[in-house]
Amino acid sequence: MDVKSAKQSGKHIPGKRFRYMIMFILLSAFVIAIALFLLFYDYSEPSDINPQAHLANSTTKDPFISSTKTHEKSTKVHVHTSSTPYPVTQTNPIRRLIFAHTIFRHGSRAPSKNANNTYYPRGRGQLTDRGYNHSFMLGRFLKKRYVGTGFLSDFMKPSEMEWRFRAVERCLATASAVAAGMFKTEERKWLTVPITTNHANQDKLLNTPVHSCDIFESAMEKACPNLEADNHRDESAIMYECAGSNHPIFQKISIDDSDKYINDYKNNVPVPDFICENIEVISEEYMKYRNLKNGIGKPVIIKFRFGVLIDTLLENLKTAWTNNLANKESLKFKVYSTLVLKKNQTTMQ
Ligand SMILES: *[C@@H]1O[C@H](CO)[C@@H](O)[C@H](O)[C@H]1NC(C)=O
Numbered sequence: 001m002d003v004k005s006a007k008q009s010g011k012h013i014p015g016k017r018f019r020y021m022i023m024f025i026l027l028s029a030f031v032i033a034i035a036l037f038l039l040f041y042d043y044s045e046p047s048d049i050n051p052q053a054h055l056a057n058s059t060t061k062d063p064f065i066s067s068t069k070t071h072e073k074s075t076k077v078h079v080h081t082s083s084t085p086y087p088v089t090q091t092n093p094i095r096r097l098i099f100a101h102t103i104f105r106h107g108s109r110a111p112s113k114n115a116n117n118t119y120y121p122r123g124r125g126q127l128t129d130r131g132y133n134h135s136f137m138l139g140r141f142l143k144k145r146y147v148g149t150g151f152l153s154d155f156m157k158p159s160e161m162e163w164r165f166r167a168v169e170r171c172l173a174t175a176s177a178v179a180a181g182m183f184k185t186e187e188r189k190w191l192t193v194p195i196t197t198n199h200a201n202q203d204k205l206l207n208t209p210v211h212s213c214d215i216f217e218s219a220m221e222k223a224c225p226n227l228e229a230d231n232h233r234d235e236s237a238i239m240y241e242c243a244g245s246n247h248p249i250f251q252k253i254s255i256d257d258s259d260k261y262i263n264d265y266k267n268n269v270p271v272p273d274f275i276c277e278n279i280e281v282i283s284e285e286y287m288k289y290r291n292l293k294n295g296i297g298k299p300v301i302i303k304f305r306f307g308v309l310i311d312t313l314l315e316n317l318k319t320a321w322t323n324n325l326a327n328k329e330s331l332k333f334k335v336y337s338t339l340v341l342k343k344n345q346t347t348m349q
């Protein structure tokens with residue numbers, strides 16, 4: 001009935017309807033035109049150099065960049081090539097990058113416990129082939145971004161860089177693979193970078209000794225009161241409880257097994273069907289424990305865990321800027337990697 005009456009009323013005023021339609025179409029076209037303009041307008045500042053041409057130049061010289069293109073596509077890595085959002089200085093009107101930080105953890109690894117030797121010949125906690133491959137690919141991405149554009153010397157100049165890693169084998173191994181990806185070429189198959197590490201106990205930057213600090217301990221105790229009291233149960237199980245979650249999948253496996261299954265799954269190691277079917281929920285629930293442990297949402301804990309590192313990053317930026325204003329050469333690329341281990345794990349795994 002409604003449709004019919006609407007049709008009828010439409011018939012009475014066809015001209016008016018038509019005008020409304022035309023107005024609507026014109027208005028839509030106008031809005032779409034504005035949206036397209038805003039979307040594609042080049043917001044970058046005018047520049048004396050043409051970054052596109054610069055990039056194109058170095059790209060053609062580097063046989064590796066074109067050969068890694070498909071990899072970058074498949075991992076959905078975004079390379080900024082159209083314009084460079086680098087700051088403009090008063091003293092130097094040409095926009096250019098003066099400093100960059102790169103921070104990562106490590107590539108895919110073997111589980112920390114119960115790693116089957118057949119699949120993980122390097123042993124528990126160590127990078128897998130997939131981990132090395134992906135780290136190398138990250139290096140190729142960084143090569144394109146920082147070496148291919150001429151920001152870093154393609155022959156690898158140590159004074160331009162600092163590679164600072166926590167003394168954990170999988171972090172150091174990741175660094176070597178990333179560095180090889182960045183600097184290795186057909187001619188220099190052997191090229192990599194100097195990597196710095198410190199003994200775990202003396203590494204205030206990447207392994208802040210949080211557990212020796214009362215304020216940290218009391219913040220953790222507040223976040224998870226049972227942690228100190230219960231020495232018999234696994235830390236992850238207690239913290240998972242503190243995170244306020246209780247998924248039934250953990251009646252079948254322990255929360256601590258998640259590490260094994262998640263890493264098995266990522267590295268194409270066969271896992272039981274029910275693990276395969278529930279891998280997303282296992283990962284999600286496991287993250288709740290990990291987030292509590294890392295202090296996500298708990299500023300005091302975050303400050304302790306990462307404050308020294310963040311402070312260092314800010315200092316690096318200040319130093320780079322000051323040196324730039326003074327026309328002084330200084331380090332322009334710093335790479336860091338660290339990870340939070342369980343309380344007693346301070347060794348090289
Ligand atoms: C590109 O390469 C040519 C020849 O090697 C050189 O003359 C030119 O200055 C380069 N352009 C840039 C932007 O580096």
Ligand SMILES: *[C@@H]1O[C@H](CO)[C@@H](O)[C@H](O)[C@H]1NC(C)=O
Nearest residue numbers: 114115116117118119269270
């Ligand atoms: C390790 O994997 C192999 C091959 O799947 C299997 O035969 C072996 O039983 C596994 N070892 C353990 C300890 O699970």
Ligand SMILES: *[C@@H]1O[C@H](CO)[C@@H](O)[C@H](O)[C@H]1NC(C)=O
Nearest residue numbers: 071074075129130133134137
């Ligand atoms: C590295 O990983 C990528 C993406 O997963 C894959 O396409 C490529 O074949 C791998 N390379 C090697 C040498 O295994």
Ligand SMILES: *[C@@H]1O[C@H](CO)[C@@H](O)[C@H](O)[C@H]1NC(C)=O
Nearest residue numbers: 211231234235342343344345
């Ligand atoms: C962890 O370290 C503490 C203090 O050094 C020690 O008492 C405890 O037994 C260790 N726990 C484990 C599981 O190794």
